[in-house]
Amino acid sequence: MPRPLLEELDTPALVVDLAVMERNIERMAGLARQTGVGLRPHAKTHKSPWIAHQQLRAGAIGITVAKLGEAEAMVEAGIRDILLAYPILGEQKLSRLERLLNEADIILSVDSLEAAEAMAQAVRRSGRGRARVFIDVDTGLRRMGLGPGMPTVELAERIARIQGLEVAGLMSHAGHVAAARTPEELAATARRAAEALVETAEILRRRGLPIAHVSPGSTPAACFEAQVSGVTEIRPGTYVFNDRNTMDRWAAGEADCALTVLATVVSRPAPDRAVIDAGSKVFSSDPSVRGDGTFGHVVGWPGVRLQRLSEEHGVLVFDPDHNGVQLRVGDRLHIIPNHVCPAVNLSDVLYGYRDGRVVREIPVMARGKYR
Amino acid sequence: MPRPLLEELDTPALVVDLAVMERNIERMAGLARQTGVGLRPHAKTHKSPWIAHQQLRAGAIGITVAKLGEAEAMVEAGIRDILLAYPILGEQKLSRLERLLNEADIILSVDSLEAAEAMAQAVRRSGRGRARVFIDVDTGLRRMGLGPGMPTVELAERIARIQGLEVAGLMSHAGHVAAARTPEELAATARRAAEALVETAEILRRRGLPIAHVSPGSTPAACFEAQVSGVTEIRPGTYVFNDRNTMDRWAAGEADCALTVLATVVSRPAPDRAVIDAGSKVFSSDPSVRGDGTFGHVVGWPGVRLQRLSEEHGVLVFDPDHNGVQLRVGDRLHIIPNHVCPAVNLSDVLYGYRDGRVVREIPVMARGKYR
Numbered sequence: 001m002p003r004p005l006l007e008e009l010d011t012p013a014l015v016v017d018l019a020v021m022e023r024n025i026e027r028m029a030g031l032a033r034q035t036g037v038g039l040r041p042h043a044k045t046h047k048s049p050w051i052a053h054q055q056l057r058a059g060a061i062g063i064t065v066a067k068l069g070e071a072e073a074m075v076e077a078g079i080r081d082i083l084l085a086y087p088i089l090g091e092q093k094l095s096r097l098e099r100l101l102n103e104a105d106i107i108l109s110v111d112s113l114e115a116a117e118a119m120a121q122a123v124r125r126s127g128r129g130r131a132r133v134f135i136d137v138d139t140g141l142r143r144m145g146l147g148p149g150m151p152t153v154e155l156a157e158r159i160a161r162i163q164g165l166e167v168a169g170l171m172s173h174a175g176h177v178a179a180a181r182t183p184e185e186l187a188a189t190a191r192r193a194a195e196a197l198v199e200t201a202e203i204l205r206r207r208g209l210p211i212a213h214v215s216p217g218s219t220p221a222a223c224f225e226a227q228v229s230g231v232t233e234i235r236p237g238t239y240v241f242n243d244r245n246t247m248d249r250w251a252a253g254e255a256d257c258a259l260t261v262l263a264t265v266v267s268r269p270a271p272d273r274a275v276i277d278a279g280s281k282v283f284s285s286d287p288s289v290r291g292d293g294t295f296g297h298v299v300g301w302p303g304v305r306l307q308r309l310s311e312e313h314g315v316l317v318f319d320p321d322h323n324g325v326q327l328r329v330g331d332r333l334h335i336i337p338n339h340v341c342p343a344v345n346l347s348d349v350l351y352g353y354r355d356g357r358v359v360r361e362i363p364v365m366a367r368g369k370y371r
Numbered sequence: 372m373p374r375p376l377l378e379e380l381d382t383p384a385l386v387v388d389l390a391v392m393e394r395n396i397e398r399m400a401g402l403a404r405q406t407g408v409g410l411r412p413h414a415k416t417h418k419s420p421w422i423a424h425q426q427l428r429a430g431a432i433g434i435t436v437a438k439l440g441e442a443e444a445m446v447e448a449g450i451r452d453i454l455l456a457y458p459i460l461g462e463q464k465l466s467r468l469e470r471l472l473n474e475a476d477i478i479l480s481v482d483s484l485e486a487a488e489a490m491a492q493a494v495r496r497s498g499r500g501r502a503r504v505f506i507d508v509d510t511g512l513r514r515m516g517l518g519p520g521m522p523t524v525e526l527a528e529r530i531a532r533i534q535g536l537e538v539a540g541l542m543s544h545a546g547h548v549a550a551a552r553t554p555e556e557l558a559a560t561a562r563r564a565a566e567a568l569v570e571t572a573e574i575l576r577r578r579g580l581p582i583a584h585v586s587p588g589s590t591p592a593a594c595f596e597a598q599v600s601g602v603t604e605i606r607p608g609t610y611v612f613n614d615r616n617t618m619d620r621w622a623a624g625e626a627d628c629a630l631t632v633l634a635t636v637v638s639r640p641a642p643d644r645a646v647i648d649a650g651s652k653v654f655s656s657d658p659s660v661r662g663d664g665t666f667g668h669v670v671g672w673p674g675v676r677l678q679r680l681s682e683e684h685g686v687l688v689f690d691p692d693h694n695g696v697q698l699r700v701g702d703r704l705h706i707i708p709n710h711v712c713p714a715v716n717l718s719d720v721l722y723g724y725r726d727g728r729v730v731r732e733i734p735v736m737a738r739g740k741y742r
Contacts, residue, residue, distance in 0.1 A: 115637065
């Protein structure tokens with residue numbers, strides 16, 4: 001197959017600088033090695049078995065997924081060690097879970113007795129009869145999970161009494177670190193959250209429950225979490241590509257962003273405005289953690305702001321005396337999205353390139369698997 | 372095939388009350404008939420040929436699409452009269468356009484000489500040799516298009532001199548009406564925008580260019596646009612389903628919203644909070660025109676706010692003394708999304724129901740066609 005030049009690729013397209021991605025994968029694997037924790041990357045960022053296999057080859061102990069459909073896509077591609085970080089409810093999903101348990105080594109996750117009891121039925125019906133479960137703990141995000149300390153301890157002990165479930169770990173997602181206004185505040189918030197998880201595990205151990213795994217997870221928090229004594233594994237996802245929000249949370253530079261949206265200028269209707277062919281159907285509408293209402297970092301054009309998105313249009317604005325006025329219809333731009341995970345979920349394929357040539361189409365096999 | 376009950380459907384799912392959708396289709400067709408304008412619905416809302424055919428049977432003169440890939444999906448399904456409301460640039464797309472012109476009756480749209488010249492090449496290479504083109508005019512949205520009056524007149528006259536292109540109409544999208552704070556302000560803004568389009572067409576006619584079509588387009592503006600003398604067609608899209616932003620722009624009530632997200636409560640971690648299994652991968656992150664940062668209208672649960680979305684989680688919040696505290700893990704809710712178009716783009720299928728039974732799976736054939 002001839003390898004097309006990046007410049008020949010039709011737009012909009014999600015393009016991946018494979019060398020940068022490989023460096024990101026190796027760097028996070030190195031952090032895990034150096035700090036002696038396991039690495040269980042969240043595959044929701046790439047949704048691609050080909051990339052998950054690279055993470056495993058670099059030393060990851062397994063992967064994390066959010067939904068059953070993502071787990072199925074990964075098992076289909078030969079991946080065996082998967083944390084399914086979502087409560088599974090309803091007959092259709094419990095039947096799928098039963099099949100999945102027979103095919104791979106699945107760790108479950110739960111934050112309520114109701115979901116634990118439902119999932120235990122699927123576990124007992126499966127050939128294994130028993131499954132490990134992580135209790136999801138709220139260390140500050142205010143999404144899933146009871147609080148650390150006694151609320152989680154009491155829930156874990158009740159779940160441990162359910163036949164078929166082995167409470168093997170505690171997990172959390174420290175997404176609330178994104179609200180930090182300084183790197184110091186982010187580090188302190190990340191450490192405090194991980195420590196709360198470790199302390200809760202210690203209470204459970206003292207009371208007789210052998211909690212083997214303590215698993216916080218977040219890309220900007222990863223390097224702080226990994227250094228907290230008692231943490232056994234980390235679950236960052238975004239690091240594989242990084243994005244503008246990761247940059248704005250002091251965890252990546254522009255050169256660490258492996259994935260960009262390649263877009264074409266389709267209109268120059270005003271001196272201070274250009275329109276590109278990529279809108280919220282490519283970037284998603286996820287906001288910037290800056291709170292300035294912009295939607296991406298335009299590489300090589302400082303001062304050109306991706307100010308508005310509609311579904312098929314991205315509106316770039318700049319001062320009329322800015323060099324943005326040089327943008328012409330047909331010009332092509334690389335733009336780093338605010339949040340790379342939902343952008344990947346909007347595409348069926350990513351284009352991997354090296355040295356300016358597209359060398360691989362990466363199918364987003366687990367795209368759209370929200371069930 | 373047995374017809375499953377809506378209650379048996381796995382979640383999250385996008386479900387369509389077919390009776391409400393049919394009423395919406397008929398009502399807009401009736402408005403067009405009564406006001407004597409053509410109706411050319413924007414198919415980006417449903418992305419489904421099955422629904423487009425219903426709109427055509429109800430009296431639509433053709434459909435509108437945003438991207439070439441959407442046009443191809445519609446032509447594939449036998450639809451012939453299509454306004455392709457986007458400038459087409461780049462060799463790959465121009466080759467596709469050439470094929471498309473041979474297969475269907477495509478009206479082009481453009482807002483620059485550069486794009487017009489590129490598209491004219493594809494037109495001249497095609498079997499037809501000639502195509503109608505609408506000039507896209509900025510009547511206030513500040514996205515595509517030059518301003519009404521002389522900027523558009525001069526562009527239209529230059530494009531009319533390009534061999535192969537027949538400047539047949541002026542079009543606009545009055546998306547800026549969504550910023551109105553009162554129904555009166557919305558009506559006035561919509562009328563003013565449509566009148567500017569009509570006046571520009573009249574200038575062009577006086578100067579010798581026979582502009583047959585004057586085409587504004589927006590669901591909340593539609594009934595005002597249709598009554599402006601000189602408007603020949605309207606292009607609303609959202610009306611087929613309606614959504615929360617349409618409700619908040621006084622153009623639909625809850626009972627007019629045909630599409631809801633069916634979701635299940637998966638966690639009740641705190642007295643004032645419940646979590647559902649649908650997040651931004653189902654709703655999209657598109658904001659509310661209210662500016663209150665919420666993401667949908669929870670049908671039957673006033674006071675329960677869909678306050679936050681992450682990719683796989685929707686966080687419902689309510690006062691601790693509110694009846695929302697009765698929500699239990701496993702409960703199912705219908706939620707009207709802020710913006711229905713990007714939600715549809717995130718699903719491969721919609722579930723059509725009547726009288727509580729799922730009677731049809733509607734494939735979203737043009738999902739993800741951003742090229």
